Amino acid sequence: MATQKTDVVIVGVGAAGGILAAELGKAGMKVIGLERGPRLTTSDFAPADELRYFQRQDLRPNYKRQPVTWRPNAGVRATPMTLLNYGNQAGGGTVHYGALSWRFHEDDFRVRSHTIERYGAKAIPADSSVADWPMTYADLEPFYDRAEYELGVSGKAGNLKGRKIDGGNIFEAPRQREYPLPALHPDQSGVLFNEGASKLGYHPFSSPRAILSQPYQDRPSCTYCGYCQAFGCHVGAKGSILVTKLPEADATGNFKLLTGTMVYRVNTDNSGRATGVSYYGPDGSENTVEAELVIIAPFIYDIVRLLMLSKTNKFPNGLANSSGHLGKHMMAHISARVFAAFDDRYVNIFMGPSAQKHTLDDFNADNFDHTGMNFMRGAQISVAPADAEAGPIGTAMSLVPPPGTPRWGAAYRDFAAKYFNRYAGIVAQTENLPYADQAIDLDPNVRDQYGLPAPRVTYDWRRPNELARIEFLYQKLEGIGHAMGATKVWRGNLSSGAPGSHHQGGARMGSDPKTSVVNRYSQSWDIPNLFLMGSATHPTMAGFNPTLTIQALAYMAADAIVNRYKKNPGALV
């Protein structure tokens, strides 16, 4: 049993926690970071070990030791999800992410108001809890800019201060300056996607990624080996927190990282302040960190669980939950896929960064007129390998053969042999709406390796709004596949009701303490020295991958803590 004192304790040093560790350390605050997993280095990452990293998920939580359970509705027993798409080490998910780095659109921050203004209140499904963010795009823009420049994002601007630029994303919100690095070199799937989408009058572009197209800040450029999503980068070209912010935090001399530690309680006193956290050490010991400022920044499940486990007489429904909204409004991207096969050429989609390679934004957000449609919001449409990873195991698992071709036997073998390097996947990543009954709580039956109740998700994406949108998008995807010149185009499988990727919500931010958990600075309304970081705070999710927004919010919170909270600890408004 050890007790340490510090200014700031950060639980989870991933996409958000790593930024706060560096920024608060630079401001002279003593920071202790607690991390469940190890701290790895670039030299730990074997390239191309698809079995270890993709199939066996070596950089993700092990669902048998750290289960998160799922059930489609409250009437059935939940069972562990077998893929937990987030981090389990210092650097968190940024270690193994595909590094897609998007700014949300202006209307992504005000989905409710925008929809009502353009289509009327009836356009919003009655059971959806869709809400505006407590900030505008313009409020967050300086922090997006900072994240892009500090982490190293490659891309091409499509909207510089309102001036639209061909070749970039003309639908993006206005940016003040270009990306720090030019777009990555396209692979053949990107070339085909650009040609096909352009023929249809759409506006394709190279997806912005925190992957270096040129050497930057003493890091080497990408080798295009193709192992990004699910893998650690073997040269350090991916802007993982491991190679960007943690070295900065180290350099301050104010940062200490304790790995192999599992936080099981946030401690509070009778005045309602957070006093620190308690954690299990790698040897199973019970330890405490006392801190003036407590920052909770693991993935959404561990935020919600930790706050629920930390309930006291003063906070009987869990910490930061006077609103009753903790755990609610969970969202996830669902990916509709079609596959396009080419008999007359090779595509070699295994080359180059592996997640969404090129994208069109024409059917995302409210970039297209929804009048007369039976759904709201849209999807990011991209060309990508079958499971955002293009090795042969992932392809065998996720490239569903076309109708009439079996998934085993001689015909399957011949299909795999012919099309492994002659196909492209086209994927729609949908902006699913929040609903209050899509929720996270504590599983009464399943416990993790520490004996703590597993987080339990109750969630089924198959709502009328979401199903109608999926069908609309499938038709667009098929059209793009044909325009790319494919010999054959067919649909992949959809998930059953289970959540897909990029889980968000559970501790939504808002302008009203009665209907939200944190304010715009990710600060608890109830406990001012408690901050909750990460995609848990997102009130809506956009069709874009969330990481850059998580990071921009972290910079925004860091800025508020350093420039305002530090001088005058209390509620930031």
Place this chain on the structure above:
Amino acid sequence: MEKHDAKRRAFLVRAAAGAGAVAGAGLVPGAFAETQEQGKEANPSFPAATHAHMRGDHEKLGAFFNHADAATVAAFVERIMPGAPGKPGARDADVLNYIDLALAGPYADLQEFYRHGLTQLGAYCQEKYKKPFVQLPPAQQDEVLTALDQGKATGFVWPTAQAFFNTVRTHTMEGMFADPIYGGNKDFAGWELVGFPGAQLFYSPKDMDSKEAFSRAPTMGLQSALTKISLGPSNSPARKG
């Protein structure tokens, strides 16, 4: 060796031997060989020819499967990814060896899953065809796989027929396509089948611009890739934290 384990193995050996179902496995657990050596618990009517085959040149020690189960799994995975001239299949890639090693280590928690699955498979084949799986001609083996895949095979409780099929299919793909360091994908058989160049450390702009199959460099495995990295510039900062 646990007594229970020895008995279970002896039982499976007798079942396999009685059916003469041993050809082609290429994998014999050490415990089984010992049992034969010492004559303990072995079926006295064990056919001499079969015994000789099993002690033959290509015999290897396995890490998990007994001989009968090895023979069944070898035949099963070959139907999932059958080999043909110029088209390497599961046997060419030594998928059996991959699964055997995996079940002895990283997938040890699936040992009972496989044992139960194989027992149920055996019972289903006996019931329907009066023969063990390995003795069925390929067309009937495919019928069995189809029945499993579609959940129509009877008598499966745990694992269900579909769960068993799906898991074996997944492991077959892993054994076909994982790096050879894991015991399958022998001589890059799986990668050769689909035209994947393996653990390439980089692709050049010219590679990326090509509409042809990649041919600039030979297929590379992890061990050759790792060798190359270690020759490169220093890439090993001290571990921290």
